[in-house]
Amino acid sequence: MGLFSALLGNAGAVNQETLLKDYGKLLIEGEAIELGFKLIRDTFIFTNKRLILIEKQGITGSKVEYKSILYKSITRFSVETAGTFDLDAELKIWVSSETNPSIIKQFNKSVNVYDVQSVLAHHVLK
Numbered sequence: 081m082g083l084f085s086a087l088l089g090n091a092g093a094v095n096q097e098t099l100l101k102d103y104g105k106l107l108i109e110g111e112a113i114e115l116g117f118k119l120i121r122d123t124f125i126f127t128n129k130r131l132i133l134i135e136k137q138g139i140t141g142s143k144v145e146y147k148s149i150l151y152k153s154i155t156r157f158s159v160e161t162a163g164t165f166d167l168d169a170e171l172k173i174w175v176s177s178e179t180n181p182s183i184i185k186q187f188n189k190s191v192n193v194y195d196v197q198s199v200l201a202h203h204v205l206k
Contacts, residue, residue, distance in 0.1 A: 093191050094118045099125055106132060106146060115199055117191065124185065126199045131173075133183070149175060149183075151203035159197040162189055169193040173200075 099116040100107075103125060107113070116125040121136040131154075133147040153175050160170040168188055172181035187193055 092118055092188055094123065099123070103132070103134065115195065117185070117187070119185065126196075126203075128203075149173075151200075151206075154200070154204045157197075157200050157204065159193050161193055162187075171196055 094116045096113050096116065099113050103113075103123070107127065108129070111127050111129045114126045114128060116123060121141050123134040125132040125134070130151060131149040133145075133149070135145045135147070137143040137145060155174050155176060155178075157171065157173045158181075160172075162169040168186045169191070171183070171185045171187065171193070173183040174180075175182040187196070
């Protein structure tokens with residue numbers, strides 16, 4: 081992920097080995113990482129069981145919040161692809177019956193947003 085893209089807050093894909101090394105302790109038996117993305121200091125991971133959001137807080141980033149969102153609590157989602165002149169694509173996720181999206185993430189062009197949509201659709205539409 082380029083520095084300019086990172087400064088804009090766009091997510092870039094992270095390989096599964098790195099995610100497993102850094103966040104494997106969050107997984108339960110039988111849970112596997114399918115996709116993961118990094119946004120400057122924050123990370124979000126799609127597993128076969130849930131969506132995990134890792135948000136580093138404070139100046140040093142030593143305080144970390146780990147959010148788990150079960151796929152069954154996701155009521156809808158949208159994916160907006162990057163246009164010819166756009167720098168990014170956008171993912172919005174609504175949890176439970178909220179009116180506004182609970183999660184909004186920006187992806188740089190190195191991320192295939194259709195892969196993200198496919199993982200979400202696979203788990204949410206079961």
